[in-house]
Amino acid sequence: MRPKSVDNVNARFLNDFAEMIYLRLDNSGRILEANNFAKATLQPNPVGLNFSEIFVAFTQTIDPLQAAQNEMTHVPASVNTCADLPRTFFFSFFKVTEGVDVYGEASGTEVLTLQKTLIETNNELSNMTRQLQKNNSELQKLNDIKNQFLGMAAHDLRNPIGAIIAYSDFVMDEAKSLTDEQKEFLSIIKNSSNYMLKLLDDLLDFSKIEAGKLGLDLSRCDYVNFVKRVVKLNSAIAAKKHIQIILNVHEVIPELDFDSIKIEQVLNNILSNALKYSLRNTTVVVNMFMSGDFVTVEVRDQGVGIPKDKIDLIFQPFTRVSKQGTEGERSTGLGLAIVRRIVLGHRGRIWVESSEGEGSTFYFTLPVVAKE
């Protein structure tokens, strides 16, 4: 029923709080006033529009003046709403001195249907979350079992491999009594065993890191001298392929807190990859510079480079871009995955830029201020 006088308390209630559309139109159908609910619900703001413009696919012609004169009530029609969804209201029309008052009540059935749909959707989402979390936990358990197995297998295999290497060395010491063919066989045994040992060490490292046992031992070090030392060690290896390693320190680098054993592993890995995938008589350049609150080490080679479609994979475990280096050097496919985790563990970043046939540049950063 229409309120007899829309003033004082009723007018304030209608304008401020009522959950129904109230519109005051002139006799031509132009909207002069709209209450807060109408403004919050309808899209766009209805004031100034013609009454027919607020409807979705307005097929039913309603002349508000005529509707008011005929005292039409509860006429269903869908309006455009701010939620970008049409919503059905039941419109009633009343003639007033200045024009026409229009009241739109929400469809009770529609509200209930929406409410029910919302509850069902919420339940469904909640149940899917449960199932996802359950599946995730299963995967986590399987991953833990895999890491445990890797760790155990690598640990248990390490001792017999060590024995093979040691006894190969003993026999090699007796080289005088060996034929050339026997020496070659022993050399193959030793090289293969060393590769297996490296693979097992990487597996052990990887399984420890995966199990959340990275265990960084941070201490303050002169980072420049540290990098110089690691570069010097790798220069000896580089010399075998006639590769020169050049270190450039571009600015004053502060002392840093880092795990020197782990970061040496990082730098050794990146440098050995650079050497492995470089051709003879090329150069590897190592640059050190500040990047805001981080120190960046850049390792640039002139090697074979990384295909574009493989760049995103190289920090994933067991994804080698090339099985062998330019002179048959082998790699385990785990090195960069381990390196990445060590750098992230220091709250640094690692990334690569590469162009196939031209070379690769690896970057890794360490923070000036380490946080536990």
Next chain:
Amino acid sequence: MESDLYDSYFQSLVAGDRRACRQIILGLLETDIDIKTLYLSYFQKSLYAIGDLWAANKITVAVEHMATAITESLFPLVYPRIFMADHCGKKAVISCTANEYHQIGGKMVADVLELNGWDTIFLGANTPLQSLLDFIDTNQPDMVGLSLSLQDNMPNLLTAIGKIRDRHPELSIIVGGQAFSFAASEVLKPTEHVHLIRSFSELEGYIQADAYAT
């Protein structure tokens, strides 16, 4: 004080303050609260109290729905602890019957089974009977649990039990839920191998009984 914390949780729930509820539950989980205690002393207790307020016309149904939605949103906080238990090799399907929209009780039962090493599949609210039957056929669980909150849905429950029994005469069926607070367990008399479970301890006692020893 535990009761102060519960009061604070309850007030936040009624006020629709999801963040406050979340903080309280996270705090409780940090203190290593027993999951069953959390479910009973916070989730169940608060929702029952809200149901009472609604029945007394002191809150609207919208507030009740909001409280339920907030509670639903808190379950994932608990899951990392629920799903890490080792499996005992038993599987259960837990579901609500058709037209039954109150699913939180059933979900808590499924979670307690998980804590006991069971692999549970929770089908949720308003599961059509045919879907439930097909699901049981496909997954061959060791047990089916049906949750019932509203007594009006009792005929649906009895029909579901009958149909499950026709297909799987030996399959163990458990039922529970607020509907049985008012209904005498006699309603289940015509059914066989159906066990009314009134509490988590009853549930654990039942699954640990000889019939379910692994």
